Amino acid sequence: MDPAHRTPPAGQAHVLIAVKELGRAKSRLAARLGPQERTALVLAMLRDTLTAAANASGIAELTVITPDPSVARVARECGAGHYADPAGEGGDRLNTVLRAAATHLRSTHGRGPIVALQGDLPCLRPGELTAALAAGARAPRSFVVDHHGTGTAALIVGDQEADLDPAFGPDSARRHRLSGAAELTGDWPGLRLDVDTAADLDAAVMLGPGRATAAELDRIGWPGVAGTARRIHRR
Structure with a gap:
Protein backbone atom coordinates (compact mmCIF):
# COMPACT_ATOMS: atom_id res chain seq x y z
CA MET A 1 0.00 0.00 0.00
CA ASP A 2 1.19 3.46 -0.74
CA PRO A 3 3.31 4.60 2.23
CA ALA A 4 1.94 8.13 2.02
CA HIS A 5 -1.51 6.98 3.12
CA ARG A 6 -2.31 8.01 6.64
CA THR A 7 -3.58 5.96 9.55
CA PRO A 8 -7.40 6.03 9.42
CA PRO A 9 -9.09 7.93 12.28
CA ALA A 10 -10.48 5.71 15.02
CA GLY A 11 -13.72 4.02 14.01
CA GLN A 12 -13.35 4.78 10.30
CA ALA A 13 -12.96 1.94 7.82
CA HIS A 14 -10.42 1.00 5.20
CA VAL A 15 -11.92 -0.39 1.98
CA LEU A 16 -10.10 -3.10 0.03
CA ILE A 17 -11.03 -3.77 -3.61
CA ALA A 18 -9.32 -6.59 -5.51
CA VAL A 19 -9.25 -6.41 -9.33
CA LYS A 20 -7.68 -9.12 -11.50
CA GLU A 21 -5.60 -8.52 -14.63
CA LEU A 22 -7.73 -6.81 -17.27
CA GLY A 23 -7.01 -9.55 -19.81
CA ARG A 24 -8.83 -12.03 -17.56
CA ALA A 25 -11.73 -9.80 -16.54
CA LYS A 26 -15.43 -10.26 -17.35
CA SER A 27 -15.03 -13.33 -19.56
CA ARG A 28 -18.77 -14.01 -19.28
CA LEU A 29 -19.39 -10.87 -21.32
CA ALA A 30 -17.20 -12.10 -24.18
CA ALA A 31 -20.20 -13.13 -26.29
CA ARG A 32 -21.38 -9.50 -26.37
CA LEU A 33 -18.23 -7.43 -25.91
CA GLY A 34 -14.72 -7.61 -27.33
CA PRO A 35 -11.56 -7.52 -25.17
CA GLN A 36 -11.04 -3.76 -25.46
CA GLU A 37 -14.68 -3.04 -24.64
CA ARG A 38 -14.56 -5.32 -21.60
CA THR A 39 -11.36 -3.67 -20.41
CA ALA A 40 -12.84 -0.18 -20.74
CA LEU A 41 -16.03 -1.29 -18.97
CA VAL A 42 -14.12 -2.80 -16.02
CA LEU A 43 -12.18 0.44 -15.55
CA ALA A 44 -15.36 2.53 -15.82
CA MET A 45 -17.17 0.42 -13.22
CA LEU A 46 -14.16 0.64 -10.93
CA ARG A 47 -14.19 4.44 -11.24
CA ASP A 48 -17.85 4.56 -10.27
CA THR A 49 -17.34 2.16 -7.37
CA LEU A 50 -14.40 4.17 -6.03
CA THR A 51 -16.27 7.47 -6.48
CA ALA A 52 -19.25 6.22 -4.51
CA ALA A 53 -17.09 4.66 -1.78
CA ALA A 54 -14.99 7.81 -1.44
CA ASN A 55 -18.18 9.80 -0.79
CA ALA A 56 -19.56 7.41 1.82
CA SER A 57 -19.42 8.39 5.48
CA GLY A 58 -17.19 6.38 7.78
CA ILE A 59 -14.65 5.54 5.08
CA ALA A 60 -11.12 6.79 5.71
CA GLU A 61 -9.09 5.07 2.99
CA LEU A 62 -9.52 2.98 -0.15
CA THR A 63 -6.96 0.54 -1.51
CA VAL A 64 -7.14 -1.32 -4.83
CA ILE A 65 -5.32 -4.66 -4.91
CA THR A 66 -4.19 -5.49 -8.43
CA PRO A 67 -1.22 -6.61 -10.54
CA ASP A 68 -2.52 -4.59 -13.50
CA PRO A 69 -0.85 -1.19 -14.12
CA SER A 70 -3.93 0.25 -15.85
CA VAL A 71 -6.11 -0.61 -12.85
CA ALA A 72 -3.50 0.86 -10.50
CA ARG A 73 -3.49 4.07 -12.55
CA VAL A 74 -7.27 4.42 -12.26
CA ALA A 75 -7.01 3.78 -8.52
CA ARG A 76 -4.50 6.60 -8.13
CA GLU A 77 -6.59 8.95 -10.29
CA CYS A 78 -9.54 8.29 -7.97
CA GLY A 79 -7.45 8.99 -4.87
CA ALA A 80 -7.13 5.36 -3.78
CA GLY A 81 -4.02 3.54 -2.65
CA HIS A 82 -2.52 0.55 -4.45
CA TYR A 83 -1.42 -2.81 -3.10
CA ALA A 84 0.61 -4.68 -5.72
CA ASP A 85 -0.88 -8.15 -6.06
CA PRO A 86 1.80 -10.17 -7.88
CA ALA A 87 0.48 -11.81 -11.06
CA GLY A 88 -0.12 -15.51 -10.73
CA GLU A 89 -2.71 -18.25 -10.70
CA GLY A 90 -4.31 -20.29 -7.97
CA GLY A 91 -7.79 -21.43 -7.00
CA ASP A 92 -7.91 -19.29 -3.87
CA ARG A 93 -5.88 -16.36 -5.10
CA LEU A 94 -8.52 -13.72 -4.39
CA ASN A 95 -8.91 -14.72 -0.75
CA THR A 96 -5.17 -15.15 -0.33
CA VAL A 97 -4.39 -11.64 -1.52
CA LEU A 98 -7.25 -10.13 0.51
CA ARG A 99 -5.89 -11.79 3.65
CA ALA A 100 -2.37 -10.56 2.84
CA ALA A 101 -3.56 -7.00 2.22
CA ALA A 102 -5.64 -6.97 5.42
CA THR A 103 -2.67 -8.28 7.43
CA HIS A 104 -0.38 -5.65 5.91
CA LEU A 105 -2.97 -2.98 6.61
CA ARG A 106 -3.27 -3.97 10.25
CA SER A 107 0.51 -4.07 10.69
CA THR A 108 1.11 -0.64 9.14
CA HIS A 109 -2.07 1.31 9.96
CA GLN A 118 -16.41 -5.75 -5.08
CA GLY A 119 -15.00 -3.40 -7.73
CA ASP A 120 -17.80 -3.83 -10.26
CA LEU A 121 -20.65 -1.99 -8.54
CA PRO A 122 -21.56 0.69 -11.12
CA CYS A 123 -24.84 1.60 -9.38
CA LEU A 124 -23.43 1.89 -5.85
CA ARG A 125 -24.69 4.89 -3.91
CA PRO A 126 -22.60 6.42 -1.12
CA GLY A 127 -25.51 6.22 1.30
CA GLU A 128 -25.83 2.48 0.76
CA LEU A 129 -22.24 1.83 1.78
CA THR A 130 -22.60 4.24 4.72
CA ALA A 131 -25.67 2.34 5.95
CA ALA A 132 -24.06 -1.08 5.43
CA LEU A 133 -20.97 -0.02 7.34
CA ALA A 134 -23.08 1.26 10.23
CA ALA A 135 -25.05 -1.99 10.33
CA GLY A 136 -21.85 -4.02 10.15
CA ALA A 137 -20.42 -2.23 13.17
CA ARG A 138 -22.85 -4.21 15.32
CA ALA A 139 -21.17 -7.56 14.53
CA PRO A 140 -17.55 -8.77 14.51
CA ARG A 141 -17.93 -9.81 10.86
CA SER A 142 -20.83 -9.32 8.48
CA PHE A 143 -21.57 -9.51 4.77
CA VAL A 144 -23.91 -8.19 2.10
CA VAL A 145 -25.20 -10.85 -0.27
CA ASP A 146 -25.31 -9.97 -3.97
CA HIS A 147 -28.44 -9.62 -6.08
CA HIS A 148 -28.32 -13.28 -7.10
CA GLY A 149 -28.49 -14.37 -3.47
CA THR A 150 -25.40 -16.56 -3.69
CA GLY A 151 -22.40 -14.22 -3.92
CA THR A 152 -20.95 -11.56 -1.63
CA ALA A 153 -20.92 -7.87 -2.56
CA ALA A 154 -19.14 -6.75 0.61
CA LEU A 155 -17.50 -8.37 3.64
CA ILE A 156 -17.26 -6.08 6.67
CA VAL A 157 -15.08 -6.46 9.76
CA GLY A 158 -16.57 -4.20 12.41
CA ASP A 159 -14.60 -5.60 15.36
CA GLN A 160 -11.05 -4.27 15.53
CA GLU A 161 -9.88 -7.61 16.91
CA ALA A 162 -11.55 -9.80 14.28
CA ASP A 163 -9.81 -11.04 11.14
CA LEU A 164 -11.19 -10.53 7.63
CA ASP A 165 -11.30 -14.30 6.92
CA PRO A 166 -12.62 -13.91 3.33
CA ALA A 167 -14.36 -16.76 1.51
CA PHE A 168 -15.09 -15.19 -1.88
CA GLY A 169 -15.74 -17.39 -4.89
CA PRO A 170 -18.65 -19.64 -5.90
CA ARG A 175 -19.55 -19.88 3.05
CA HIS A 176 -19.44 -16.49 4.76
CA ARG A 177 -22.61 -17.39 6.65
CA LEU A 178 -21.10 -20.71 7.78
CA SER A 179 -17.93 -18.89 8.88
CA GLY A 180 -20.00 -16.97 11.43
CA ALA A 181 -20.43 -13.70 9.54
CA ALA A 182 -23.82 -12.01 10.04
CA GLU A 183 -25.92 -11.37 6.93
CA LEU A 184 -26.97 -7.73 6.56
CA THR A 185 -30.48 -7.22 5.20
CA GLY A 186 -30.68 -3.56 4.17
CA ASP A 187 -32.36 -2.32 1.00
CA TRP A 188 -29.21 -1.53 -0.97
CA PRO A 189 -29.79 -2.43 -4.65
CA GLY A 190 -26.71 -0.63 -5.95
CA LEU A 191 -24.43 -2.25 -3.39
CA ARG A 192 -25.79 -5.69 -4.25
CA LEU A 193 -25.56 -5.32 -8.05
CA ASP A 194 -22.15 -6.61 -9.10
CA VAL A 195 -21.81 -7.09 -12.85
CA ASP A 196 -20.56 -10.32 -14.41
CA THR A 197 -23.08 -11.16 -17.14
CA ALA A 198 -25.10 -9.40 -19.82
CA ALA A 199 -28.22 -9.78 -17.65
CA ASP A 200 -26.39 -8.06 -14.78
CA LEU A 201 -25.44 -5.23 -17.11
CA ASP A 202 -29.05 -4.88 -18.27
CA ALA A 203 -30.11 -4.68 -14.61
CA ALA A 204 -27.52 -1.97 -14.01
CA VAL A 205 -28.87 0.02 -16.95
CA MET A 206 -32.36 -0.17 -15.45
CA LEU A 207 -31.17 0.86 -11.97
CA GLY A 208 -28.97 3.68 -13.27
CA PRO A 209 -25.18 3.39 -13.43
CA GLY A 210 -22.61 5.98 -12.46
CA ARG A 211 -21.23 8.54 -14.88
CA ALA A 212 -18.19 6.59 -16.09
CA THR A 213 -20.14 3.39 -16.72
CA ALA A 214 -23.04 5.21 -18.40
CA ALA A 215 -20.61 6.99 -20.72
CA GLU A 216 -18.82 3.75 -21.61
CA LEU A 217 -22.06 1.86 -22.24
CA ASP A 218 -23.28 4.73 -24.41
CA ARG A 219 -20.05 4.54 -26.40
CA ILE A 220 -20.43 0.78 -26.80
CA GLY A 221 -24.05 1.16 -27.83
CA TRP A 222 -25.43 -1.15 -25.14
CA PRO A 223 -29.24 -1.48 -25.54
CA GLY A 224 -31.34 0.82 -23.40
CA VAL A 225 -28.47 2.90 -22.09
CA ALA A 226 -29.24 6.09 -24.02
CA GLY A 227 -32.23 6.90 -21.83
CA THR A 228 -30.28 5.93 -18.74
CA ALA A 229 -27.40 8.20 -19.72
CA ARG A 230 -29.81 11.14 -19.75
CA ARG A 231 -30.70 10.41 -16.12
CA ILE A 232 -27.15 9.58 -15.07
CA HIS A 233 -26.98 8.14 -11.60
CA ARG A 234 -26.58 11.02 -9.16
CA ARG A 235 -23.63 10.78 -6.78
Missing part, protein backbone atom coordinates in the same frame (compact mmCIF):
# COMPACT_ATOMS: atom_id res chain seq x y z
CA GLY A 110 -3.25 -0.31 13.18
CA ARG A 111 -6.43 -2.24 13.82
CA GLY A 112 -9.72 -0.83 12.61
CA PRO A 113 -12.80 -1.64 10.53
CA ILE A 114 -12.12 -3.22 7.12
CA VAL A 115 -14.43 -3.67 4.14
CA ALA A 116 -13.67 -6.05 1.28
CA LEU A 117 -15.76 -4.60 -1.54
CA ASP A 171 -21.42 -19.78 -3.29
CA SER A 172 -19.55 -17.28 -1.10
CA ALA A 173 -22.68 -16.09 0.69
CA ARG A 174 -23.22 -19.55 2.14
Whole structure:
Protein backbone atom coordinates (compact mmCIF):
# COMPACT_ATOMS: atom_id res chain seq x y z
CA MET A 1 0.00 0.00 0.00
CA ASP A 2 1.19 3.46 -0.74
CA PRO A 3 3.31 4.60 2.23
CA ALA A 4 1.94 8.13 2.02
CA HIS A 5 -1.51 6.98 3.12
CA ARG A 6 -2.31 8.01 6.64
CA THR A 7 -3.58 5.96 9.55
CA PRO A 8 -7.40 6.03 9.42
CA PRO A 9 -9.09 7.93 12.28
CA ALA A 10 -10.48 5.71 15.02
CA GLY A 11 -13.72 4.02 14.01
CA GLN A 12 -13.35 4.78 10.30
CA ALA A 13 -12.96 1.94 7.82
CA HIS A 14 -10.42 1.00 5.20
CA VAL A 15 -11.92 -0.39 1.98
CA LEU A 16 -10.10 -3.10 0.03
CA ILE A 17 -11.03 -3.77 -3.61
CA ALA A 18 -9.32 -6.59 -5.51
CA VAL A 19 -9.25 -6.41 -9.33
CA LYS A 20 -7.68 -9.12 -11.50
CA GLU A 21 -5.60 -8.52 -14.63
CA LEU A 22 -7.73 -6.81 -17.27
CA GLY A 23 -7.01 -9.55 -19.81
CA ARG A 24 -8.83 -12.03 -17.56
CA ALA A 25 -11.73 -9.80 -16.54
CA LYS A 26 -15.43 -10.26 -17.35
CA SER A 27 -15.03 -13.33 -19.56
CA ARG A 28 -18.77 -14.01 -19.28
CA LEU A 29 -19.39 -10.87 -21.32
CA ALA A 30 -17.20 -12.10 -24.18
CA ALA A 31 -20.20 -13.13 -26.29
CA ARG A 32 -21.38 -9.50 -26.37
CA LEU A 33 -18.23 -7.43 -25.91
CA GLY A 34 -14.72 -7.61 -27.33
CA PRO A 35 -11.56 -7.52 -25.17
CA GLN A 36 -11.04 -3.76 -25.46
CA GLU A 37 -14.68 -3.04 -24.64
CA ARG A 38 -14.56 -5.32 -21.60
CA THR A 39 -11.36 -3.67 -20.41
CA ALA A 40 -12.84 -0.18 -20.74
CA LEU A 41 -16.03 -1.29 -18.97
CA VAL A 42 -14.12 -2.80 -16.02
CA LEU A 43 -12.18 0.44 -15.55
CA ALA A 44 -15.36 2.53 -15.82
CA MET A 45 -17.17 0.42 -13.22
CA LEU A 46 -14.16 0.64 -10.93
CA ARG A 47 -14.19 4.44 -11.24
CA ASP A 48 -17.85 4.56 -10.27
CA THR A 49 -17.34 2.16 -7.37
CA LEU A 50 -14.40 4.17 -6.03
CA THR A 51 -16.27 7.47 -6.48
CA ALA A 52 -19.25 6.22 -4.51
CA ALA A 53 -17.09 4.66 -1.78
CA ALA A 54 -14.99 7.81 -1.44
CA ASN A 55 -18.18 9.80 -0.79
CA ALA A 56 -19.56 7.41 1.82
CA SER A 57 -19.42 8.39 5.48
CA GLY A 58 -17.19 6.38 7.78
CA ILE A 59 -14.65 5.54 5.08
CA ALA A 60 -11.12 6.79 5.71
CA GLU A 61 -9.09 5.07 2.99
CA LEU A 62 -9.52 2.98 -0.15
CA THR A 63 -6.96 0.54 -1.51
CA VAL A 64 -7.14 -1.32 -4.83
CA ILE A 65 -5.32 -4.66 -4.91
CA THR A 66 -4.19 -5.49 -8.43
CA PRO A 67 -1.22 -6.61 -10.54
CA ASP A 68 -2.52 -4.59 -13.50
CA PRO A 69 -0.85 -1.19 -14.12
CA SER A 70 -3.93 0.25 -15.85
CA VAL A 71 -6.11 -0.61 -12.85
CA ALA A 72 -3.50 0.86 -10.50
CA ARG A 73 -3.49 4.07 -12.55
CA VAL A 74 -7.27 4.42 -12.26
CA ALA A 75 -7.01 3.78 -8.52
CA ARG A 76 -4.50 6.60 -8.13
CA GLU A 77 -6.59 8.95 -10.29
CA CYS A 78 -9.54 8.29 -7.97
CA GLY A 79 -7.45 8.99 -4.87
CA ALA A 80 -7.13 5.36 -3.78
CA GLY A 81 -4.02 3.54 -2.65
CA HIS A 82 -2.52 0.55 -4.45
CA TYR A 83 -1.42 -2.81 -3.10
CA ALA A 84 0.61 -4.68 -5.72
CA ASP A 85 -0.88 -8.15 -6.06
CA PRO A 86 1.80 -10.17 -7.88
CA ALA A 87 0.48 -11.81 -11.06
CA GLY A 88 -0.12 -15.51 -10.73
CA GLU A 89 -2.71 -18.25 -10.70
CA GLY A 90 -4.31 -20.29 -7.97
CA GLY A 91 -7.79 -21.43 -7.00
CA ASP A 92 -7.91 -19.29 -3.87
CA ARG A 93 -5.88 -16.36 -5.10
CA LEU A 94 -8.52 -13.72 -4.39
CA ASN A 95 -8.91 -14.72 -0.75
CA THR A 96 -5.17 -15.15 -0.33
CA VAL A 97 -4.39 -11.64 -1.52
CA LEU A 98 -7.25 -10.13 0.51
CA ARG A 99 -5.89 -11.79 3.65
CA ALA A 100 -2.37 -10.56 2.84
CA ALA A 101 -3.56 -7.00 2.22
CA ALA A 102 -5.64 -6.97 5.42
CA THR A 103 -2.67 -8.28 7.43
CA HIS A 104 -0.38 -5.65 5.91
CA LEU A 105 -2.97 -2.98 6.61
CA ARG A 106 -3.27 -3.97 10.25
CA SER A 107 0.51 -4.07 10.69
CA THR A 108 1.11 -0.64 9.14
CA HIS A 109 -2.07 1.31 9.96
CA GLY A 110 -3.25 -0.31 13.18
CA ARG A 111 -6.43 -2.24 13.82
CA GLY A 112 -9.72 -0.83 12.61
CA PRO A 113 -12.80 -1.64 10.53
CA ILE A 114 -12.12 -3.22 7.12
CA VAL A 115 -14.43 -3.67 4.14
CA ALA A 116 -13.67 -6.05 1.28
CA LEU A 117 -15.76 -4.60 -1.54
CA GLN A 118 -16.41 -5.75 -5.08
CA GLY A 119 -15.00 -3.40 -7.73
CA ASP A 120 -17.80 -3.83 -10.26
CA LEU A 121 -20.65 -1.99 -8.54
CA PRO A 122 -21.56 0.69 -11.12
CA CYS A 123 -24.84 1.60 -9.38
CA LEU A 124 -23.43 1.89 -5.85
CA ARG A 125 -24.69 4.89 -3.91
CA PRO A 126 -22.60 6.42 -1.12
CA GLY A 127 -25.51 6.22 1.30
CA GLU A 128 -25.83 2.48 0.76
CA LEU A 129 -22.24 1.83 1.78
CA THR A 130 -22.60 4.24 4.72
CA ALA A 131 -25.67 2.34 5.95
CA ALA A 132 -24.06 -1.08 5.43
CA LEU A 133 -20.97 -0.02 7.34
CA ALA A 134 -23.08 1.26 10.23
CA ALA A 135 -25.05 -1.99 10.33
CA GLY A 136 -21.85 -4.02 10.15
CA ALA A 137 -20.42 -2.23 13.17
CA ARG A 138 -22.85 -4.21 15.32
CA ALA A 139 -21.17 -7.56 14.53
CA PRO A 140 -17.55 -8.77 14.51
CA ARG A 141 -17.93 -9.81 10.86
CA SER A 142 -20.83 -9.32 8.48
CA PHE A 143 -21.57 -9.51 4.77
CA VAL A 144 -23.91 -8.19 2.10
CA VAL A 145 -25.20 -10.85 -0.27
CA ASP A 146 -25.31 -9.97 -3.97
CA HIS A 147 -28.44 -9.62 -6.08
CA HIS A 148 -28.32 -13.28 -7.10
CA GLY A 149 -28.49 -14.37 -3.47
CA THR A 150 -25.40 -16.56 -3.69
CA GLY A 151 -22.40 -14.22 -3.92
CA THR A 152 -20.95 -11.56 -1.63
CA ALA A 153 -20.92 -7.87 -2.56
CA ALA A 154 -19.14 -6.75 0.61
CA LEU A 155 -17.50 -8.37 3.64
CA ILE A 156 -17.26 -6.08 6.67
CA VAL A 157 -15.08 -6.46 9.76
CA GLY A 158 -16.57 -4.20 12.41
CA ASP A 159 -14.60 -5.60 15.36
CA GLN A 160 -11.05 -4.27 15.53
CA GLU A 161 -9.88 -7.61 16.91
CA ALA A 162 -11.55 -9.80 14.28
CA ASP A 163 -9.81 -11.04 11.14
CA LEU A 164 -11.19 -10.53 7.63
CA ASP A 165 -11.30 -14.30 6.92
CA PRO A 166 -12.62 -13.91 3.33
CA ALA A 167 -14.36 -16.76 1.51
CA PHE A 168 -15.09 -15.19 -1.88
CA GLY A 169 -15.74 -17.39 -4.89
CA PRO A 170 -18.65 -19.64 -5.90
CA ASP A 171 -21.42 -19.78 -3.29
CA SER A 172 -19.55 -17.28 -1.10
CA ALA A 173 -22.68 -16.09 0.69
CA ARG A 174 -23.22 -19.55 2.14
CA ARG A 175 -19.55 -19.88 3.05
CA HIS A 176 -19.44 -16.49 4.76
CA ARG A 177 -22.61 -17.39 6.65
CA LEU A 178 -21.10 -20.71 7.78
CA SER A 179 -17.93 -18.89 8.88
CA GLY A 180 -20.00 -16.97 11.43
CA ALA A 181 -20.43 -13.70 9.54
CA ALA A 182 -23.82 -12.01 10.04
CA GLU A 183 -25.92 -11.37 6.93
CA LEU A 184 -26.97 -7.73 6.56
CA THR A 185 -30.48 -7.22 5.20
CA GLY A 186 -30.68 -3.56 4.17
CA ASP A 187 -32.36 -2.32 1.00
CA TRP A 188 -29.21 -1.53 -0.97
CA PRO A 189 -29.79 -2.43 -4.65
CA GLY A 190 -26.71 -0.63 -5.95
CA LEU A 191 -24.43 -2.25 -3.39
CA ARG A 192 -25.79 -5.69 -4.25
CA LEU A 193 -25.56 -5.32 -8.05
CA ASP A 194 -22.15 -6.61 -9.10
CA VAL A 195 -21.81 -7.09 -12.85
CA ASP A 196 -20.56 -10.32 -14.41
CA THR A 197 -23.08 -11.16 -17.14
CA ALA A 198 -25.10 -9.40 -19.82
CA ALA A 199 -28.22 -9.78 -17.65
CA ASP A 200 -26.39 -8.06 -14.78
CA LEU A 201 -25.44 -5.23 -17.11
CA ASP A 202 -29.05 -4.88 -18.27
CA ALA A 203 -30.11 -4.68 -14.61
CA ALA A 204 -27.52 -1.97 -14.01
CA VAL A 205 -28.87 0.02 -16.95
CA MET A 206 -32.36 -0.17 -15.45
CA LEU A 207 -31.17 0.86 -11.97
CA GLY A 208 -28.97 3.68 -13.27
CA PRO A 209 -25.18 3.39 -13.43
CA GLY A 210 -22.61 5.98 -12.46
CA ARG A 211 -21.23 8.54 -14.88
CA ALA A 212 -18.19 6.59 -16.09
CA THR A 213 -20.14 3.39 -16.72
CA ALA A 214 -23.04 5.21 -18.40
CA ALA A 215 -20.61 6.99 -20.72
CA GLU A 216 -18.82 3.75 -21.61
CA LEU A 217 -22.06 1.86 -22.24
CA ASP A 218 -23.28 4.73 -24.41
CA ARG A 219 -20.05 4.54 -26.40
CA ILE A 220 -20.43 0.78 -26.80
CA GLY A 221 -24.05 1.16 -27.83
CA TRP A 222 -25.43 -1.15 -25.14
CA PRO A 223 -29.24 -1.48 -25.54
CA GLY A 224 -31.34 0.82 -23.40
CA VAL A 225 -28.47 2.90 -22.09
CA ALA A 226 -29.24 6.09 -24.02
CA GLY A 227 -32.23 6.90 -21.83
CA THR A 228 -30.28 5.93 -18.74
CA ALA A 229 -27.40 8.20 -19.72
CA ARG A 230 -29.81 11.14 -19.75
CA ARG A 231 -30.70 10.41 -16.12
CA ILE A 232 -27.15 9.58 -15.07
CA HIS A 233 -26.98 8.14 -11.60
CA ARG A 234 -26.58 11.02 -9.16
CA ARG A 235 -23.63 10.78 -6.78
